[in-house]
Amino acid sequence: MASLPFAHEEYRKRQARLLELIPTDGLVLIPTNPLAIRSNDVSYPFRANSYLLYLCGWADPESVFMARHNGDSWITALFVQPRDTKAEIWEGVRVGAEGASTGWPVDSAYSITDLDKEIREIITDDTEIFTILGLNTDLDSVLEGLKTSDPRKIIDSHRRLKSKREVELMQESAAIATAAHILAIKSTFPGIGEWQIQAIIEGHFAHSHSQWSYPSIVGGGDNATILHYKSNDRVINDGDLVLVDAGCEVEGYASDITRTWPVNGKFTEPQREIYELVLKAELAGIEACQAGSVWHSMHRATSAVLAQGLIDLGILDCSVEEAIGDGGDFNGPYRNFFMHGTGHFLGLDVHDVGGGRQGDEDGGPKLQPGMVLTVEPGLYFGSWRADIEIPERYSGIGVRIEDDVLITDEGPVVLTAKCPKAIDEIEALVGSAR
Numbered sequence: 001m002a003s004l005p006f007a008h009e010e011y012r013k014r015q016a017r018l019l020e021l022i023p024t025d026g027l028v029l030i031p032t033n034p035l036a037i038r039s040n041d042v043s044y045p046f047r048a049n050s051y052l053l054y055l056c057g058w059a060d061p062e063s064v065f066m067a068r069h070n071g072d073s074w075i076t077a078l079f080v081q082p083r084d085t086k087a088e089i090w091e092g093v094r095v096g097a098e099g100a101s102t103g104w105p106v107d108s109a110y111s112i113t114d115l116d117k118e119i120r121e122i123i124t125d126d127t128e129i130f131t132i133l134g135l136n137t138d139l140d141s142v143l144e145g146l147k148t149s150d151p152r153k154i155i156d157s158h159r160r161l162k163s164k165r166e167v168e169l170m171q172e173s174a175a176i177a178t179a180a181h182i183l184a185i186k187s188t189f190p191g192i193g194e195w196q197i198q199a200i201i202e203g204h205f206a207h208s209h210s211q212w213s214y215p216s217i218v219g220g221g222d223n224a225t226i227l228h229y230k231s232n233d234r235v236i237n238d239g240d241l242v243l244v245d246a247g248c249e250v251e252g253y254a255s256d257i258t259r260t261w262p263v264n265g266k267f268t269e270p271q272r273e274i275y276e277l278v279l280k281a282e283l284a285g286i287e288a289c290q291a292g293s294v295w296h297s298m299h300r301a302t303s304a305v306l307a308q309g310l311i312d313l314g315i316l317d318c319s320v321e322e323a324i325g326d327g328g329d330f331n332g333p334y335r336n337f338f339m340h341g342t343g344h345f346l347g348l349d350v351h352d353v354g355g356g357r358q359g360d361e362d363g364g365p366k367l368q369p370g371m372v373l374t375v376e377p378g379l380y381f382g383s384w385r386a387d388i389e390i391p392e393r394y395s396g397i398g399v400r401i402e403d404d405v406l407i408t409d410e411g412p413v414v415l416t417a418k419c420p421k422a423i424d425e426i427e428a429l430v431g432s433a434r
C-alpha cells in the first residue's frame with residue numbers, strides 16, 4: 001500500500017480549519033470524481049478529486065469524505081469501495097473500510113454501499129449540508145430536495161496557501177517537468193513530429209514515476225498560436241518555432257512550464273524580436289510577484305512591456321495607454337496578440353483554486369507567502385487569423401514563456417528556474433543530444 005504524502009497531523013489540521021467554519025449541526029459530504037468511460041468497458045485513468053486528496057489523501061474511486069459533529073467534537077469518516085474478491089482479482093486489492101479507518105486520517109470508515117443508509121440516519125430537517133453536487137449521482141439522489149451549501153470557497157482559501165511539505169512536492173514536480181523540457185529541446189530537429197516531442201516529454205514523466213497534469217501542448221509553426229492546441233499530429237518544418245506547454249504532477253501537485261524554441265536551433269530575426277519581448281514581459285511579471293501586491297499587478301507589468309514592445313516593433317500604431325485600452329481596461333488592441341491571462345494559481349489542480357481569475361474584484365487576491373502561481377505571457381500571430389491584419393514579418397509566430405513562482409517574504413522564488421529560457425542557452429541546447 002502506498003504511503004500518504006503528508007503526515008496525518010497535516011491532514012487533520014486541514015480538516016480542522018474547514019470544520020472551524022462549519023456550524024455544529026452541519027454535515028460535510030465531499031465525493032471524489034466519477035469514473036469516466038473511454039470506450040465500452042474501458043475507463044479513462046482515474047484521478048481523485050483534489051478536495052478529497054487535500055482533506056484525507058484518499059486516491060481511489062467511489063469514495064466520499066464525511067464530517068459530522070456528535071455534540072462534543074467533529075467525527076470524520078470515509079466511505080470507500082468494500083473488499084470484494086471478484087472485483088479485486090481484476091482491479092487489484094482494495095483498502096476497504098477497515099484499512100481506511102486505520103491507515104488514513106479519519107476516525108471511521110464505511111463501505112460506499114452503505115452511503116444511503118448511513119446518511120439517512122444522520123440527516124434531520126435541520127441539518128445543514130455542505131457538499132459538492134454533480135460528482136456522485138448516488139449521493140446527489142440521497143440529498144435531493146434538501147438545501148445544500150458548497151464548502152469549496154472555504155477550502156479554497158486554505159488550499160491556495162501551501163505548506164512547507166506541499167512546496168517540496170511542487171518543487172519536485174517542477175524539477176521533473178524542467179528535465180523533460182530540457183530533454184525535448186536537446187532532441188529537437190527539423191522534421192520532427194509534434195507527437196515525438198510529446199513522447200519525449202511524457203516518456204520522461206513516466207520514467208520519473210510521474211504523469212502529465214494536463215494534456216501536453218506541442219505546437220509547431222502556426223499551431224503555436226492555438227492556445228490549447230492538443231492534436232500534436234503535425235511535422236515541424238525547418239525554420240519554425242515550436243511551443244511546448246507541458247507539466248506533470250507529484251502526489252497530485254502540478255507543475256506547468258512553457259518554452260518556445262526554433263526547431264533548427266537558430267531564431268530568425270523576427271522570431272528573436274518577438275521572443276525577446278515576451279521574455280522581457282515574463283521577467284517583469286515575475287518581478288511583480290511580491291508579497292502584499294494584488295494579483296492584477298503582474299498582469300499590469302507584463303501588459304505594459306508587451307504593449308510598449310508591440311508599438312516599438314511597429315505592430316501597433318498608438319500610445320501605450322491606447323494599446324492597453326480605454327482607462328486601462330486591458331482590452332485594447334494589444335489583446336489581439338495576447339489573449340489570455342498572465343497566470344493562475346498552481347497546486348493540486350493545474351488551474352488551482354483560490355481566485356486569480358478573470359472577474360476577480362479589486363485586482364484579485366493579495367499575494368501572500370506560500371502561494372504558488374504561474375507567470376506566462378505570450379504573443380501570437382496566427383497566419384490563419386481572419387479578423388485582424390497580421391504583419392507579414394511575424395505571420396506564423398507564437399511565443400509563450402511560463403514559469404512556476406512561489407511567493408515569499410524575500411521575493412519571488414522561481415521553482416522552474418533551471419529550465420533554460422535565455423536565447424543563447426536555448427540555441428546552444430537545441431538538437432545537442434543528437
Ligand SMILES: [Mn+2]
Nearest residue numbers: 256374376402
Ligand atoms: Mn499555465
